[in-house]
Amino acid sequence: MPRAVRAVAERRALGRVLRAHRLALGLTIWEVKEAVKTGKHQLHSVEGADQDVVVGTLVDVAAVYGLHVALAGEHHRPLLTLDACDVAALLAAAAAGAAAHPAAAPVLDRLTAAATP
Numbered sequence: 001m002p003r004a005v006r007a008v009a010e011r012r013a014l015g016r017v018l019r020a021h022r023l024a025l026g027l028t029i030w031e032v033k034e035a036v037k038t039g040k041h042q043l044h045s046v047e048g049a050d051q052d053v054v055v056g057t058l059v060d061v062a063a064v065y066g067l068h069v070a071l072a073g074e075h076h077r078p079l080l081t082l083d084a085c086d087v088a089a090l091l092a093a094a095a096a097g098a099a100a101h102p103a104a105a106p107v108l109d110r111l112t113a114a115a116t117p
Contacts, residue, residue, distance in 0.1 A: 011052075014058075015046060015047045015048055016047075018046060018047055018061060018062070018065065018067075019047040021065040021066075021067060022047070022065060025065060025066075027064070027065075029043050029044070032061060032064055035064045036057065036060040036061055036064060037060075038057055038060070042054075042057050043061065046058060046061050055069075082107070086107045089107050090107055
């Protein structure tokens, strides 16, 4: 896939995630605009992916939603699929000092299976 096409697809996916978080938090564009101190057009650009946005705006918007902007490599993708129950199971296993925690085993299997070619 050409870089430009891939970039648009990634921006759209990111915009959908950010919009979903904003709506889940019950925030309006206006409230986020005030918190970030930017224009409404910039926020629509972040969510709508109709154009590139300044990285600082993206970071500020994510912070309002309680998110962090990070770069993820292909080897991180399995981690991004973890849900709250998976994370709780891994934390319980870590606290117990053993990966043999019953709820952690399927999560660890999924992560290691996804990491192998």
